[in-house]
Amino acid sequence: MDLTLVVVLGVISIVFVAAFSERLNLAAPLSLVLVGIGLSFLPGVPHPEVEPELILAGVLPPLLYSAAVNMPMVDFRRNIRPITGLAVLLVVGSTLGAGWLFHWLVPDIGWPAAFALGAVISPTDAVAATSVGRRLGLPPRLLTVLEGEGLVNDASALVLLRSAVAAVAGSVSVWGIVGEFAFAVVVAVAIGILVGYVNVRVRALLGNAVLNTAISFVVPFIAFLPAEESGASGVLAVVVAGLVTGHLAPRHLRATDRLAETVNWRTVAFLLESGMFLLMGLSVKTLVDEVHKDGSSAWHALYIGLAASVLVILARIVFVGPLVAGLYREQRKAARFKPRLESTQAVLRGDKDIPAVTERLDKASPRRVAHFRKRLDRAAADVEFRLTETLGWRGGVVLGWAGMRGAITLAAAQTLPQDTPDRALLVLIAYVVATVTLLVQGLTLPAVIRAARVPEEDPGKLRREYVRLMGELNDAARSLLDDPALEDPGNGPFSDRVLDRVRSDVRVPAEASANRPAPDHAESVFQYLRLRLRVLTEQSGRLQRARSSGQYSSEALGRAQTSLDVETARLEQLADR
Structure with missing residues (x-):
């Protein structure tokens, strides 16, 4: 079928399914996957083969950039601990645990390939979870943690996947992986900050909404390509560039430019995101045929995929418990720190006299005092945030269950080297994990949210x-x-x-x-x-x-x-x- 007709039918299908999903009060990604699976078994329906590199290097950067631009920098900073825990520590733990499971169930693939597949199924896709959460009125902090995790965990998983794939062809030490991970993060953050700052400053000179939006479409790739070429994490560079752009844009870009960019990017992100989920569903028939052609059993892949799904779900639930406990400790620490902040603020206002503090303030220049006052106000706001915007065990239940995988898992699995033992079987296993977690957890998440009785946002x-x-x-x-x-x-x-x-x-x-x-x-x-x-x-x-x-x-x-x-x-x- 002509490519143009496939694209036209794809866009029409995406819009129709998304509109129908709203009427059914169902998250559109779930509907698109189900529709795609059904269509894949119908005769005459095209099964487009998309190179995995096109998704990882062509679709993922703009999607992450679009989400990062809309993520407030203050919210990301305040939730950096839970985001880092879920996006880095949990990804590493899931990779190790899933790798052990795969090596045990399919010993012929070897340890490097087992860990590579573990890295593939480790990152979550927060799209379905946040769409359900917003509809049901989840607290803003919980949504921020889910979105922040989705922004960062792809970078962690892809760096681990790169190391595991390198180990398939040769030898890689544990310290080599740690060093590569640190290098990938530091260089990616530096490139992202630079691209984000230059992006805003250059676009501020254009004064034209159309030109501004056109430039914004290539910014994700400007951050992604040099980071990848230098051996760093391209997706992390994109995320950082998006965060910096979103933070600086209100100061430097015209309102007209930002409004036009927002509408255009929402449309692009919707089509790319939805297209990936539809493509994910359409891929099932092709993957099953490849497994049969390779002499393996699709039922065997289903059995291993179900076992891996249970593992990653349980690993997340177990991990979230200490994470929520850590947030409780953070809250108690903030409560103890609050009286000291209030006393210092009272000294600055002249309502109270603490000799040691007053003496230091008298010796400081007005500029330093103003800077200190600004930092103190920010610290007080952060303390108030930790005391009022809590997750609690109810939010922890939702956070533990909102670990769905998505189309990125399937695309990453397709990047496994062609000479990997039982490659077709491994790709189908990754597909089973992504589909099972997406549908089972996604379809039951509304019931979990209601059962946990998470307090809704107070309008x-x-x-x-x-x-x-x-x-x-x-x-x-x-x-x-x-x-x-x-x-x-x-x-x-x-x-x-x-x-x-x-x-x-x-x-x-x-x-x-x-x-x-x-x-x-x-x-x-x-x-x-x-x-x-x-x-x-x-x-x-x-x-x-x-x-x-x-x-x-x-x-x-x-x-x-x-x-x-x-x-x-x-x-x-x-x-x-």
Whole structure:
């Protein structure tokens, strides 16, 4: 069948299945896999063969970049311990345990190939889990941990897979693997930071939404390729570049550019993500035929795959217990540390006198005191986060069960060398693990969430926080408008009519002003646009300071950012006419 027709039918199928899944209240990835499996056994249905390198080097980087850009840096930093535990320690443990199991059940493949297959089935795919979790109102911290794990664990698994594949062809020492892992992480982080920073600074010079979005499509590969060529982790470099870009973009990129990029990237990520799950289902018939052609038994692969699925599920559940206990200890430590922070903050405000602290502050320069105050406020916000945003054993139950594998597992399995003993059998085993965990855990996850009775996010709390944040932004706007030195550069002071109109806009949320007519007189209109954009710029600056302080949740910050961006983009379009 013509490739163009296959792509057209694939996109139509993806959209249709996704829309139907919403009506059934079912995660779209699960539906796509089931549909793909059913279609794979129908006569006449094409079974497209996609090179695994195309998925790992062509599909995975943009998917990870798209997710990382939308991951708030503050949330990632605050949850770095559970994310690292799940994405690194659990992946290493699962690789070793699964490798031992595979070598025991299929001794002819040897230890390197066994560990290679263990690395293949170790990383989880958080897409299905987070889609179900958002629909059922899981707490933001739990969703952040799942998303963060999904961003990082692919890098860990692929580095381990690379070492295991190298061991198949030769000898690799344990210390060599540790050194390679450290090198891959350090170099990838450095490349990701550099690419993310340069990306934002260069795109800020373009001033065109179309050109900006076009450049953003190649950024993941700009980070991926040099990292891979240097022997580091390309996917980790992509993740870091995405995190840096998402953190810096509100400061340097225009609102119009960011809104356009967001919509386009959502569409691209949806098609790539859904296409991988559909392709995963369509692959089952081809994999079974290859196993039969190789003289092996598909039932044997099913038996081993089920055993490996049980192993990785149990390993995750066992690992999550100490992880949650560690978070409890972190919470108790934060509770003990909180009074000391509050006392130091009281000294800075002048409400309390601690001689040792006061003496040090008196000797410090104003700049150092301001820097210390900023760090102290951030530490206080982090402590408050640990005390209020807890996972608990209920969240631990969900976290332990949300370990589904996905299409990346199958693509990674396809990269095993062609001369690997029983290669077709190993690839089918990986497929069984990915499919079983995805369907069994994915379909039962809603029931587990309800049974665990995980507290839902309080919409009233978010609403109150958003109103408080918007009040702070509006205070910043009023301070600008009440400045006696305020004037329109090159045109003198702003007219009273324009000032009154903008003051009126500031008293309501920004999105409400979009429905009000602008002043009638042409010069007043342009003055109004210039002043309103200056106010929005001032509010955006205050929002960035609020983001850095960590005193507001990412949900409230994101809603406020969207509100400012929509209004700014509308006015920028009017000003450009």
